[in-house]
Amino acid sequence: MDVKLKQCFIAVDDFDKALAFYVDVLGLEIRNDVSFEDMRWVTVGSPLQPDVEIVLEPPAANPDFSPADREAMARLLAKGVLRGVNFTTADCDALYQRVQEAGGDVLQEPMDQPYGVRDCAFRDPAGNMLRFMERREG
Template sequence: MDVKLKQCFIAVDDFDKALAFYVEALGLEVRNDVSFEDMRWVTVASPLQPDVEIVLEPPGADPDLSPADREAMARLLAKGVLRGVNFSTADCDALYRRVQEAGWDVLQEPMDQPWGVRDCAIRDPSGNLLRFSERRDG
């Protein structure tokens, strides 16, 4: 079978702040920016992974959701309980310093984990939890 990841979705409540974080702080590039009616979707991706994109979308963007469900999604996002994405990086400490110096919300400083990675945890401007890990060989 030939199955590969193409896109994953992250809910954001402020596209300008999200783009400042994902593009300026993390170094991802904007691949697409689409507006339709009162919604917007932006795809960002690492230049190192041309086939994988993160779609930034409004909370509750599914057209089949009721207004009450959309409100519930927005409340969950505001609480920071929606899941984000796990990234890999060649230098966890450098990424941590860059994000911290830019003033973004760091939850966990880089630390060595028993499963063979050094990782840190950061919240994006919408409250999504993102983890960044560096493989430790040895």
């Protein structure tokens, strides 16, 4: 089978803050910006991976969600309990410093893990956890 990841979705509550973080701080590029009815989706991705995209979407972007579902999703996003994305990087410490200097919400400073990576973690402006991993030799 020929199966590859194409897109993943991250809920955001403020597109301006999200884009400032994902584009200006992390260096991802905007690939698409779509509005439909009262919703907006912005697709970003790494220039190093032109075939993989992250879709930034409003919480509860499903048009079939009830008002109660939308409110529940907004509360979960505000608590920071929705899942995020794991990234790889060639230099975890340099990335950590860049995100920290930009005011990123630090969850974990860079540390060596027993499973062969050095990693750190932040929350994006919407509260999603993002982990950045550098593969260690040996």
